[in-house]
Amino acid sequence: MKPTFYVTTPIYYVNDVPHIGHAYTTLAADVLARYKRLKGFDVFFLTGTDEHGQKVEKAANTAGETPLELADRVMKRFQSLWEKLGISNTDFIRTTQERHKKGAASMFEKVMQQGDIYLGEYEDWYCTPCETFWTETQLIDYKCPDCNRPTEKLKEESYFFRMSKYQEQLLAHIEANPDFIQPKSRRNEILSFVKEGLRDLSVSRTTFQWGIPVPGNEKHVIYVWFDALTNYLTALGYPAEGGDVAKFWPVDVQLIGKDILRFHTVYWPTFLMAAGLPIPKKVFAHGWWTVEGQKMSKSLQNVVEPNMLIEKYGVDAVRYFLLREVPFGLDGDFSHAALVNRINSDLANDLGNLLNRSTAMLGKYFGGVLEAPAEETALDAALREKTVDMVQQVNQQLEELAFSKALQSIWEVISAGNKYIDETAPWTLAKDPALKGRLGTVMYYMLESQRVVHSLLSAFMPKTAEKALGYLGVTEAPDEKSLCWGGLKPGTAIARAEALFPRIEEKGE
């Protein structure tokens, strides 16, 4: 049986327009999913939309439509963006789907039946936009510490989840599993939060209707985060425990933005503990993007529209830039100049030029047909070893979700390939018919190294890799064997490659 791998993005709130932040998380998950498939894993890759809650209800009222009409409209924007961005998700869950509502209500009921959800009364400071209650000490000038908007004192009958009961168990779990919360700075943040003490959590609302009713008490709807977080299980068919739940749970990697860290590393694992289910293996919180040095905001109108970026620069340039520019986990800045610079230097010059010049040489010297390599020199061995090492390095780096480092490792081999051509000087070898065997060996090494590079790059830039591998005479989709040295067969006809990435000339710069 194949090993399994389950990766998730958060489900995105339909009261939001898709921006570069959503694209970033989803793209990172896609690269992991594609890489694991390449390595022979049976992959489940989940994304979707979070469609309940007061904000959606209010926005729908304002727009003169039902909440579901609003959700239908907005979820399509996410779906069409993922198509454009080449996202290979297995499933797309919507919290308004029956399968989800049934599963979420069932988990709520299960936790209630065993006594970890009880009815009480809640009074505290409430931030309506954030749908969060705050204690007085958490407020800053009586404003919400998350969004800085005014809060109001609110009292309501509410169901509570006994989160306090799981404080020690959660702490022990975080301490025993250093990989559970990443990066380390986030882990430390959550450790100190849990150590301060967990309060019981209000998990129902009576102030609006747009949600999943609490089983047995329809006056209440289930708190949006309890509802939303369960999507990672309901998509697998929960409450059924066999099938995909047995196959893929616990989830291997949950990718999130750092703003929703506490929900995923405190609320979610304690819900799971109460429901008697295993906890996610890894939750990784990435950083935020600023745009041209400024915080993204609708009012500044600098929200980077990913569709526009893809149309302007091409899907793979955008995929490459987002994961290469900034170490995953840190904050980054998006600028058009930086993107253009990456396209021109890394993609057009290094990657594209190497393929272009080496396939052109094979055409010129051997009529485009690959010769069998003869004796290996020290220069050849160095390129082969660097290529083989890269495969191991990238594997390790992707285990650590170090996407930028992984791309750097790949680019080191691309640079080594360009250097290899300069050092072996095929144009000089070509002048001496006695060195024809040596020339054929050089052609083989420089092209074989690129075949491995593009097989690996198929996880990051699927369209470009497919094109490049096509030029190299490889017609099958890459698999684990493609990452081994020696895949190119002598006698293969190799076409002269056109530019993979045309240079972008910036006007007025």
Ligand SMILES: [Zn+2]
């Ligand atoms: Zn707020």
